């Protein structure tokens with residue numbers, strides 16, 4: 001009996017291992033970690049949208065600030081530290097904009113965190129003249145240029161390439177996907193830009209007053225003319241003298257549109273509109289503050305189309 005049992009085991013053993021091998025071939029065991037998406041932390045929601053486009057299902061992204069907050073005055077939450085601790089890739093604009101993220105990186109960043117500055121190589125607008133913007137001062141006090149580069153789709157192409165390269169560095173396995181997604185998206189940016197430029201081209205007047213100096217790249221790309229800013233920097237108010245000067249300017253230069261931003265106090269744009277008869281149009285520098293603008297392409301379309309329709313009235 002004992003002899004029979006042994007011979008049965010010997011008989012079945014090769015069959016058994018073949019079955020196991022077959023099973024493994026059909027249902028491969030997941031290699032630990034391979035199926036985990038790359039964790040990305042973005043300082044701004046626009047960077048979160050871009051990395052989701054380029055990374056697709058290979059990334060899991062979070063933005064530190066929402067579209068309802070100001071990119072200048074954000075105060076980090078304890079949960080932001082946890083996000084950074086778990087991240088493999090961090091995306092920021094740089095140019096001294098996100099001064100609030102540097103202490104977070106210094107205190108919480110894991111050793112292998114790759115921080116990517118997406119503004120490298122962008123042709124900057126230096127508006128530190130009469131209408132100085134305090135943002136342009138980097139951590140070292142160096143004046144670098146206006147940081148709102150993402151409001152020009154042409155700059156976003158450069159940013160997308162930085163994001164693609166960052167993803168390839170931390171996840172080379174999916175290089176082909178990242179390259180393909182970036183190419184497709186850059187094409188979509190070009191198409192949208194062309195369509196929107198055609199809408200602006202037929203306008204008779206393109207003069208505007210803006211809420212804070214977020215719009216020089218946007219204006220340069222699409223052909224709007226910024227005649228003044230209500231706030232020179234976030235956190236400072238506008239003096240009665242500044243308001244009086246703007247009222248006289250709006251009347252004298254026949255400026256018909258004032259851009260306000262949903263993240264900022266609406267009081268001064270309202271006073272200016274009341275005093276001059278100019279109309280207010282609300283545009284957002286960040287995705288998500290206005291319904292239907294969570295994705296960057298929708299945000300840019302919304303901003304240009306709203307401004308065009310306000311200017312043609």
Ligand SMILES: [Zn+2]
Pocket residue numbers: 071072148212213214285
């Ligand atoms: Zn700003």
